[in-house]
Amino acid sequence: MKRIFRNIVLIAGLAAAAPQVNAQVSVGISISAHIAPPALPVYTQPVCPGDGYIWTPGYWAYADPDGYYWVPGVWVRPPHFGLLWTPAYWGFEDGVYGFHAGYWGPHVGFYGGINYGYGYGGVGFGGGIWAGNVFRYNTAVANVNTTIVHNTYVNNTVINNTTVNRTSFNGQGGVNARPNEQERTAMNEHHTQPTSNQLDHERTASHDRSQFASANHGAPGTTAMNRVDGRRFDQQGRIANGVSSGKLTAGETKNLENREANLNKEVRTDRANNDGHLTNQEKSQVNQQQNRISNSINADKHNSNNAHYGDNPIGERRANQQQRVAQGIRNGQMNAGEVARTENREQGINRTIRANRQANGGGLNREQFRQATRQQNRAGRQINRQRHG
Template sequence: MASFKTIRRLLIAAVLAVPVALLPTAQAHAGVFISVGFAPPVLPVYAQPLCPGDGYIWTPGYWAYNEDGGYYWVPGVWVQPPTVGYLWTPAYWGWENGAYLFHGGYWGPHVGFYGGINYGFGYGGVGFEGGYWNHGAFFYNRSVANLGGVRVTNVYVRNVTIVNHSNVAFNGGHGGIEARPSAQEAQFAHEQHVEATHEQAEHQNFAAQNRSQFASVNHGRPGVSAAASPAAFHANPTGASHFGGNQNNAGVHNNTALAHPTPEARTQPEATQHTQAQARTQPAANTQSHAAPHANNQAHGEKR
């Protein structure tokens, strides 16, 4: 273990010695956190809470790390983007030069490379199929988004594409997802990006203070796997209640997902659960409001 810490210090020093301008755009914004010697646990399977309303975008849960307790789960949540027209590129772990490196998530006009990881709910390994922006309005794909009885203006149904069916949470290395950025994703990496919002950063910090979120305690089954919002997680950090919705995968333990703490959200009808496999086989004839876009990982819209 002492050798791991020594290697960690050397790697951190090497990363800090690299000018920020030379780092890939996503890393320059979100930073790189290093874990040496062991991979993150597999992704837990959980139900998605109801969307709080128009303009919210789903950001999937992920394993973060600190030296005191190791890997801990940051619950997936619905959040509002910092700018109209921006989409979320999830964080991911990648095996590089003998270490697992953490690539932080970020906001931008397109969804970039996130290691080919299947986070579910439209993040099937490449791009995002949970919705798209059009003239300042967000259109939701009901086949993957848990809308239930929530009033949202723009809804469509489109079968999703799953690039990989694995729960593996890291890219490269032994047992990792073998995916590399496409030419288009490499181009997206050079676009203007915005780091995680203050609300998202506080959400991760709160998860790091909850021992039930640590893999060393929960053995890969977090106390809270998803919440309708960061506020919902703060209101119920022990995961005492369950809430129905689509699942990010099938066949593994279904962890706790928390509803939004407001009375309005609690009175919304619970959505029927569907696995993504069921959503993928849903006939296109069920499309309700709008035709699906040809490339819904592309954002359109103006800044606020």
């Protein structure tokens, strides 16, 4: 497949060849198109992988002649402390859609007034602030596991709930916004180019056919990642959605998460044996295994097995436990191994309840009801310990 990236490839190539941390980055148009970018997809922000990462929202990039492709939102480390990310944006002017590349700087500049969410509400950034060389996260908008990351605060005033559309460009037909005084000042400050990780991240998206709007019709295969090469979050997000919707039973979730836990252990071992890196062969092997898990997630979510708990106190309790498990997966409070153990227990409870109902004409006697309640209490305490340490 032939792809010409025009000026943006030149910028990326120079950055990869000579990553000057203090290089000046232009905030002008680096590429243009004659068709509007698709609407922003809706996605859940993955949990922050650790201290020092800053959220960079997803955006539509462009490759001639194949069109727009989605670059997933991702947590990245800035070039050095004190820098904030100004997202890329598209602007429409004189019949042309121009791409303005993102950049690092001491303040957030103009990004078209686009509401990317998660702290980027159209003006500035409300997801966190620097306190010396420590980044503090605003948990009102940032998905941070506070049992691991302690540099947090809460400021609900930065939440932008006024934007009802997902328009992804500035100008006629899109978002009508102009730079304010602070943004103009930030635009003229010394800027730093995207990191090599960010450039690799965009390049990877450009080679994935499922990320192109022409193939996904505005619904990318991967919308967000917890870090560059972070496909495992995408898998966990899909599992969490399956648990929450009832399309994945406790048994199916247990099996999937056991496979994820084994793969995670394998990756950790490989990295430990290679100074923190994976060889190309190991990367290929991991990708193949993730493909197989991905296919299993899809098959399990679309088979005839769905979680049905019943309109009764025991059923409501079981459904509530699964929602807590789904939330634990989604926000990173429960790892794959913990989820597998929890769902193994839930599967055992479900089997006991089914057997007791069959033995009693579909109902539970008083002692069986108490037994199920005690089991769910123990399972609930286990979930709480895993989610909150």
